[in-house]
Amino acid sequence: MRTALVIGTGLIGTSAAIALTGRGVRVYLSDEDPGRARTAAALGAGTDETPQSPVDLAVVAVPPAHVARTLADAQAKGLARGYLDVASVKGGPRRELEAAGFDLTSYIGTHPMAGSERSGPLAATADLFEGRPWVLSPTSVTDTEVLNLALELVALCRAVPVVMDADAHDRAVALVSHTPQLVSSMVAARLEGADEAAVRLCGQGIRDVTRIAASDPALWVDILSANPGPVADVLAELAGDLQETVEALRSLQAADEDKRRSGVAGIEDVLRRGNAGRVRVPGKHGAAPAVYxxxxxxxxxxxxxxxxxxxxxxxxxxxxxxxxxxxxxxxxxxxxxxxxxxxxxxxxxxxxxxxxxxxxx
Incomplete structure (x- = not known):
């Protein structure tokens, strides 16, 4: 890969551009807001000039709702030999491309599992993807050359490639990314009208749980709108756990000893299942969790x-x-x-x- 075009100079696009530029790739920057592209260029992400010939790879880094349209426009203009997007949802955009008659041989869907509660080019860093999983979801007709370009991009960003089916990816991120965002926001929302005396008691636990609640609402509306079904499925399961936990807590207030024992058992069950789930979260460098x-x-x-x-x-x-x-x-x-x-x-x-x-x- 000698040349690349990054379309969308937010956190992800600019971070990828900085990483590519730092490893010798000539990167062109494009954004519907020219000011953001100029900012990214000033940060060393590349140039906001227009490429005079097709680049090796076009990286579309726009919200999921705009992926298909942006890709179709780029392909119609012949901007690159290969095209990929980095949106956090894969199934919906691909189906839109198929319906529009997009040439899928030159396309691969991808998603770097990295980010921040901050957004925009000023939040970008060259090491954002280092050591992080980068999902690749090739279509059944994706050209080998395009797959290799995508793998080279992942390598230059020092991420770890993970090949997944598009719909399996969307179910996975609903569980490990999209639902945690909503739950974090809902917990943080409880603080909005809380007494000042209560808020002053905030410790590390509430800070950990609510950190990602600082994320941009507009960005997350776009993401969740592109993956509503799988997220709703996970939330429905969570709602069942919440209802059972509420009932267990109410039982702890009962005068009947059997009801209190039932309540204790219910609370202990959800806490133990939480322990079991937590130990499955990968540890240092993606290895099995270790005891420290x-x-x-x-x-x-x-x-x-x-x-x-x-x-x-x-x-x-x-x-x-x-x-x-x-x-x-x-x-x-x-x-x-x-x-x-x-x-x-x-x-x-x-x-x-x-x-x-x-x-x-």
Whole structure:
């Protein structure tokens, strides 16, 4: 791949363009808002000039509702040898293309499983896709050359290719992406009218659950409108669990001991099933989940403190597997949770204690 055209310079399109440009591909940028294309170009994503001849690959990075129209227009103009989209829904756009008589031999649907609650070219980064799954959904007639171009794109963005059927993909993202977005938004919506005293008690748990609720509503309306059936199916199952959980909680208030025991069993069941599901979430680098221990360090909120903690852990020969930070309410301090393999926890604890860090047991 020597040349590419990125149509749509939002977060995904601009991030892909920056990655391709950084690896020697001549990237042309196009957007219905010329200002966004100029911004992306200024960030090093390529040039907002018009290509004078067909490029190797056109990357369509527009909302799902506009994918088919944009692809059809690009193909009619002969802008590229191969075409792909990066929309988060695959089945609907493909059916629209088939109905419109689009030449599917030059097309492959794709979806990088990466993103952010932020949007637009200014949120783009060259490493957005690094190590992340990138789904490829070729049609039965997709040309081998186009598949190879798509695989090259994934490699240049340092993502991990995963081949899936389009409809299977849509059911999967309904479960692992689209439904979590709605649930996060619904939990966050409970805070809108909550008492200030209650909101001030927010801790890391509510921050974790509601982080993606900061996402752009207009973008998510587009995504959910393109995948409503599978998302509704998952939500219906979730609604059943919610109703059973409500009934179990009501039973805990009953005077009858048998009802209370039934309520406890119901709550315990949903929590245990949650445990079982959580352990299936891939761990570090996509590997099977591992068991870790947490060493909690109390630090002040001042320059250099995190660097000192990491440096002291490194001096002790400890690899930090993950890190979480929780800020104290009303104080310029917080807790840093250093996640390490179990056998490293005693060594790290001793080393940090020796260097004067306050540890929480």
């Amino acid at each position: 221990e947490v060493v909690t360090v109390l630090i002040s909120d001042s320059p250099g403190e995190l660097a000192r903690v990491f440096a002291d852990a490194g001096s002790a020969g400890i690899n930090i597997e993950d890190v979480r930070i929780e800020h104290a309410t009303g104080q310029q301090a917080g807790r840093v949770e250093l996640v390490v393999v179990p056998q490293a926890a005693p060594t790290l604890t001793a080393a940090l204690h020796e260097r004067g860090w306050a540890l929480r047991q």
